[in-house]
Amino acid sequence: MKPCPDRHETILLAAYGELGPEQRQDWEQHKTACPGCRSEYEALLRLLGRIKESMPVPELSEKRASSILWSVKRELRKERGKPSWWKQWLVRPSRLVPALATASIVLITFGLFGPKLTEKTSPPATVTDVENEVVIKDLDVLTNLDFLEDMDTVQELLNVLDHNEPT
């Protein structure tokens, strides 16, 4: 027999003991009246019981328990005994020596070669640059060729007019 479709969650919560007092009362009444839900609830309880039974946990022996406690305390003592990193630097200045040496080498290298590396020099003009300028000028002439021809025509017209003008 199947349980009521709207009671699945209630059955689950009942099996896990998670129903509130009112819900529990309602559920108890329903369970008495509905064999399907009752059967599902009992099956679920059996399943959970068997799962729990089949997965026992070995007791942590006193010896193992003490060993865990001892290890935790030892690690904590180690942590507390260890100074923070900046204190370690201060306590043992010898650790600063390699860092200072490296910093000095970097500074000296930069002081000697830095200005030369950063210096900017403008390269001399080459033949190709001059050629490029000529080509650009030629291109200007070509693009304005029509305009120049028109200008020539206007000039000729003006000359003719000038000649024909009575003096």
Next chain:
Amino acid sequence: MDPRSGRSIDFQSEESLSPLKDEDLVDRARKSDQRAIEDLVRRYQQKAYAIAYHFSDGNMQEAEDFTQEAFLRVFQNLENFRGDSSFYTWFYRILVNVCLDGRRRRNRWHKIFLPWQRGSVDKGLSPEERPDPNAHEQSLKTISGKELSRDIRKALESLPEKQRLAFQLKALHGMSIQEVARVMGTAEGTVKSHLFRATQFLREKFKDWEEG
């Protein structure tokens, strides 16, 4: 836990070891009071070990390592514990994270270095628990305790991580749904949903028990 009542009666039963409350012990432990640290460890280590044991697939050494690691993290971060939740919820949350991290690390390690052993190692089965080739004909009625345990472990392994976690904390360790939600850092409704799905899956998987 009594599944009928569902109350986590024995969840903090070891509290009787010290008359002081968790909050007081935490305050003292913050000041490096060794006695308080000891009391907190003793109060929770059995339950912590039980949870770690299920997460480590029955590997006792690994369970002890997880337990120890969890306590260490707790005491290292005690300054960050603001008391918004109870100490034990905070502690179990750390423990669960340690277990999940350890488990993922172990699985990654096995996948890389022992790919040929994945089948048995991932499930953490001891040699006597590994499947018996002649067991196929055996009736479910006569299934032995070890095989049952193995089947349950396999079924739990096949659950998604969050469903498995919710089920283990609720069904095996007797936490209330509210406690599970706090430990998992999620809503109670979400825990119910995980629990519902996990239980339905297991119910379906072990239907034969009922028939057998």
